[in-house]
Amino acid sequence: MPLGDLVFADDVQPNFGIPWQPLLPDEKLKAMPVEELKAYVSLREQCNDNAENNPVGAGWALESWQGVMDNWKKYPIHIILGGIRSSKSVFASRLCVWAGATIPQAEIRCYHVTEERSIDDQQRFIWEALPIGLKNIHTKKGIAHSLQYTQKNGFTDNICIFPPPHGVKRGSSIKFGNYSQYQQNPQITEGFKAHLIWGDEEMPPKMFETLIYRTVDYHGRIVLTFTTLSGWSPLIQDLLGKTKTLKTRYSDLVGKELPVLQESISRPGALIHYFWTQDNAFIDTADFVLKLRGREKTEILARAHGIPTKAVQSVFQNFNRDVNIIKEEDLPWKKDPDYPLTRYMAIDPGGSKNWFILWVAIDADNTWWVYREWPDYDDWALPGNTVEGKPGPAQRGSGKGIRDYVEMIRDMEKDEVIFERFIDPRMGAAEKQSEDGATTIISDLDAQDMTVIPAPGVDIENGLQLINNLLAYDYNREVDSTNAPHLYISDNCQNLIYAMSEYTSKGGRTEATKDPIDALRYIAVSNPMFLDKNDNPPVRTFSY
Numbered sequence: 001m002p003l004g005d006l007v008f009a010d011d012v013q014p015n016f017g018i019p020w021q022p023l024l025p026d027e028k029l030k031a032m033p034v035e036e037l038k039a040y041v042s043l044r045e046q047c048n049d050n051a052e053n054n055p056v057g058a059g060w061a062l063e064s065w066q067g068v069m070d071n072w073k074k075y076p077i078h079i080i081l082g083g084i085r086s087s088k089s090v091f092a093s094r095l096c097v098w099a100g101a102t103i104p105q106a107e108i109r110c111y112h113v114t115e116e117r118s119i120d121d122q123q124r125f126i127w128e129a130l131p132i133g134l135k136n137i138h139t140k141k142g143i144a145h146s147l148q149y150t151q152k153n154g155f156t157d158n159i160c161i162f163p164p165p166h167g168v169k170r171g172s173s174i175k176f177g178n179y180s181q182y183q184q185n186p187q188i189t190e191g192f193k194a195h196l197i198w199g200d201e202e203m204p205p206k207m208f209e210t211l212i213y214r215t216v217d218y219h220g221r222i223v224l225t226f227t228t229l230s231g232w233s234p235l236i237q238d239l240l241g242k243t244k245t246l247k248t249r250y251s252d253l254v255g256k257e258l259p260v261l262q263e264s265i266s267r268p269g270a271l272i273h274y275f276w277t278q279d280n281a282f283i284d285t286a287d288f289v290l291k292l293r294g295r296e297k298t299e300i301l302a303r304a305h306g307i308p309t310k311a312v313q314s315v316f317q318n319f320n321r322d323v324n325i326i327k328e329e330d331l332p333w334k335k336d337p338d339y340p341l342t343r344y345m346a347i348d349p350g351g352s353k354n355w356f357i358l359w360v361a362i363d364a365d366n367t368w369w370v371y372r373e374w375p376d377y378d379d380w381a382l383p384g385n386t387v388e389g390k391p392g393p394a395q396r397g398s399g400k401g402i403r404d405y406v407e408m409i410r411d412m413e414k415d416e417v418i419f420e421r422f423i424d425p426r427m428g429a430a431e432k433q434s435e436d437g438a439t440t441i442i443s444d445l446d447a448q449d450m451t452v453i454p455a456p457g458v459d460i461e462n463g464l465q466l467i468n469n470l471l472a473y474d475y476n477r478e479v480d481s482t483n484a485p486h487l488y489i490s491d492n493c494q495n496l497i498y499a500m501s502e503y504t505s506k507g508g509r510t511e512a513t514k515d516p517i518d519a520l521r522y523i524a525v526s527n528p529m530f531l532d533k534n535d536n537p538p539v540r541t542f543s544y
Helices: 026-031 034-053 063-070 088-102 115-129 179-184 205-215 234-240 286-292 297-305 402-413 425-429 441-447 460-471 494-502 514-524
Strands: 077-082 107-112 159-161 173-178 196-200 221-226 243-251 256-264 270-275 342-348 356-362 368-374 418-423 432-434 437-439 487-490
Touching: 063 088, 063 270, 077 088, 088 107, 088 115, 088 173, 088 196, 088 221, 107 115, 107 179, 107 205, 115 159, 115 173, 115 196, 173 179, 196 205, 205 221, 205 234, 234 256, 234 270, 286 297, 342 514, 356 514, 368 402, 368 494, 402 441, 418 425, 418 441, 418 514, 425 441, 460 487, 460 514, 487 494, 494 514
Parallel strands: 077 221, 077 270, 107 173, 107 196, 196 221, 342 418, 368 487
Antiparallel strands: 159 173, 243 256, 256 270, 342 356, 356 368, 432 437
């Protein structure tokens, strides 16, 4: 809530512009009576004139913009990744002008790559977004306002100050800077407060990290607009390392569903919007689309949809969050307690770090339901600038001994019947000396009345292929009872979900996402199966 004369950025709600209405088709126009056609043409001309005179209040607004405005109060960071000429900058400039006109004494900062780009692009867009009354104001500069602008030099002193409304001492200001200044002197991002910060083109990651703290006083918002032509950059890794897809849309250009709205998990408070070039009603996109036909999908994703592509892709390229993740309450036995299944568990033990433990249920159709993991209280792995990623806080050892793990497992399982438990064959059987002689993790667990079987020591690639086999189905057909993957993961198993999306196998033993995949792999190579309660259980004879 406002404190005295102070208005916070989340006290106001952007909802500007007139929803875009495409021109009627020629066939309808030709079929119109003359008077009706004249009225229609006159109305369109009036709308266009209104938009020219007041771009923010009366200008056409694209549907893609609404997602940012609707989520303005909920998320402090809005990342607009868009295709080339997808209206990112037009929208952000109007958002800045709206904030300056709506929030008394608003402090707004705008940054571009260089001063030249700031003048040619960002400052021009801001100028074009101003209402005609401000552009033609009689006195361009006064004690509390400054609206001096030229095409060559942009705004005088790189600042635009609105005339203050009646009773307000200071006018809202939009100050312009650039990334080159920051690289020469990082101190330029210190010491100020902002209601809104707009960064056009990709911002240096450390600058972005610093600017986040400049919005605290005013509950400010940060908006970044850029096309991801540089691929999976450090900033993209920061923002998209872990995401939750909220909305998708089918793309004819790449022939599949693509995310258009995502919530960042790796950067809390950030919402990612994808603007598509073909949705920009302000330009003719037909030639643009024609040029992209036949190009590589990575280029189409970036240039048309704003979606970056990793240089090194996950081993599980067919893993799809929208297909393979199931809500905890939708697991089949949650709806039918008598649903027949066979349960398995796998352990990837650690030395100084925590064990990673996974539970899987398999049904009569050989469909796997991964329903529990541990640790489940924090991130096992975090995004990093290399294929290895970074170990997350959940990897840090919690001081548990064998007895502690057994008690915890029994407490989590309660009355579940686990048919078999598997463990890393090497570390599980590694001997350690104690007062009672040589023991292993396997023997120590057995002493606590928990029998574990060493997983077959087969080649890692073999186990990864078995997991990929579970993910396979006809991706060109709709998912149904006859065409579906055989691996589903509960949305409670966020560490495995992240690992399935990120694991590359290129990082070796240091890859941060390795352990969840290893646990799943131990089950896959152990030939698990659904067992009817009337079947005789198979005899397991493994060597390691």
